[in-house]
Amino acid sequence: MKKDKKAEPTTISKASTMEEIGNFWDSHSLADQWDQTHEVEFDVRAQRRRRITIDPELYFKVEAQARTRGILPETLVNMWLSERLRQPNNLGSATGNRS
Secondary structure, X not given: OOOOOOOOOOOOOOOOOHHXXXXXXXXXOHHHHHHHOXXXXXXXXXXOOOOOOOOHHHXXXXXXXXXXXXXXXXXXXXXXXXXXXXXXXXXXXXXXXXX
């Protein structure tokens, strides 16, 4: 549903725009509307994430740094790794190895 275009009113909120839908759910609970809902199925195509374990002491240091910057530790680690891999003379860019 596009922001400026009017569309068919939604089943529960009877709203026709995203703003109206948002306003409705800001003041209503799904728990009160549960009997009007129905089960749906859909596919989600999310890029697979990879996990890397790090030493707990190192994690606490990363977490402290991230907190001072107001970001998640995962975001900080991704920033640092991206910076490191952009630097010349690092092993990652020369080999292209994905082991």
